[in-house]
Amino acid sequence: MLQPPVFGKVQAGMAHNELRKDYLLNRWVVIATERARRPTDFAKNKTEQPKTVNCPLCPGNEHVTPPAMLVYLPSEGGIRKDKEQGDFRSKNWLLRNIPNLYPAFSPPKDADDSKIMKSRNFGYAVGHHEVLVESPNHTDHPANMELGQLVLVVNAYKDRLRDLSQKPYVRYVQIFRNHGLEAGASLSHAHSQIVATPFIPPVVSDEMEASRNYHKEHGRCFFCDLIKQEAQTPRLILDGGHFTVFAPYASVHPLEFWIVPKRHTPNFLSLTKEETEAFAQTLKTTLKALKDLVNDPPYNFGIHLAINKDAQDSYHWHLEVYPKLAIWAGFEKSTGIYINTVTPETAAQELKKTIQQTPTD
Ligand SMILES: [Zn+2]
Numbered sequence: 001m002l003q004p005p006v007f008g009k010v011q012a013g014m015a016h017n018e019l020r021k022d023y024l025l026n027r028w029v030v031i032a033t034e035r036a037r038r039p040t041d042f043a044k045n046k047t048e049q050p051k052t053v054n055c056p057l058c059p060g061n062e063h064v065t066p067p068a069m070l071v072y073l074p075s076e077g078g079i080r081k082d083k084e085q086g087d088f089r090s091k092n093w094l095l096r097n098i099p100n101l102y103p104a105f106s107p108p109k110d111a112d113d114s115k116i117m118k119s120r121n122f123g124y125a126v127g128h129h130e131v132l133v134e135s136p137n138h139t140d141h142p143a144n145m146e147l148g149q150l151v152l153v154v155n156a157y158k159d160r161l162r163d164l165s166q167k168p169y170v171r172y173v174q175i176f177r178n179h180g181l182e183a184g185a186s187l188s189h190a191h192s193q194i195v196a197t198p199f200i201p202p203v204v205s206d207e208m209e210a211s212r213n214y215h216k217e218h219g220r221c222f223f224c225d226l227i228k229q230e231a232q233t234p235r236l237i238l239d240g241g242h243f244t245v246f247a248p249y250a251s252v253h254p255l256e257f258w259i260v261p262k263r264h265t266p267n268f269l270s271l272t273k274e275e276t277e278a279f280a281q282t283l284k285t286t287l288k289a290l291k292d293l294v295n296d297p298p299y300n301f302g303i304h305l306a307i308n309k310d311a312q313d314s315y316h317w318h319l320e321v322y323p324k325l326a327i328w329a330g331f332e333k334s335t336g337i338y339i340n341t342v343t344p345e346t347a348a349q350e351l352k353k354t355i356q357q358t359p360t361d
């Protein structure tokens, strides 16, 4: 009898990876269980980033940035909010939100524009592009910043979302963070970015449409159902009082995780003080676990939310964290099918273990 060829211990053609589809998006990922890697395989010895000389976001250099549309200042018994104009720049600030010097989207060329902007055919990228300087301390990132400072950051997200979402030409506000040079952070000073766009970006609008269909069919919010379901799987990372954290079933990034509020709400404008603190704490705990597990890897995170009235019942805001541990190459770029070499189940278990081993503060 003819024997099948054997190469070492591995038989050719025997590898069967899992093919998974995203909950809502028409997006596929190959979970490469046959060449699965441990999360710690990605831990690199950090090459010391060159010290930024004269960081434009550090205190003392305010004059090289445009005037801030929002500044948080310490004040007796709380925070005082201010804005800068002309040559005036605040000192001793806790947080500043400034226009991006190289914006992807810019405000209307003249005031009249805002009235006629009912469609998205403006002929130019109208909107806003802002930089939120999260702390006066250059190295104060969410994983290691004081909880109180991170609460200020979340409150500033709220302030900017409230303001930007009221502009007639703004249909969406994307809040995101790039951490590390490889994840696109050209400045190492702790900062987030806020981009207001004149239409709902495709990934979000696809999620919205699928959730709307789910809501029509089941009479319930997809995300409300999802967090209950994922809490019963090995993909669960954290199930706190107000937020559930899990590695999504079809994660396209190794160690990807999502933070989803338990209370149904389309965006975070209605967060209570307690929920805001819980969100900041959840963000800090999970990003610290990622940092500890893989030696401070580059990552991006983005908040998905709805400000449009027609998505209030069916869409549910959440934050998605995308660690940058893999390189997307020819196959991913040409097909939109991704290969993830860390199973979401392994990712979740390792992150959960790291959180449990970390003393809370
Ligand atoms: Zn700095």
Ligand SMILES: [Zn+2]
Residues within 6 Å of the ligand: 221, 222, 223, 224, 225, 263, 264, 265, 315, 316
């Ligand atoms: Zn919901």
Ligand SMILES: [Zn+2]
Residues within 6 Å of the ligand: 207, 304, 318, 320
């Ligand atoms: Zn999403």
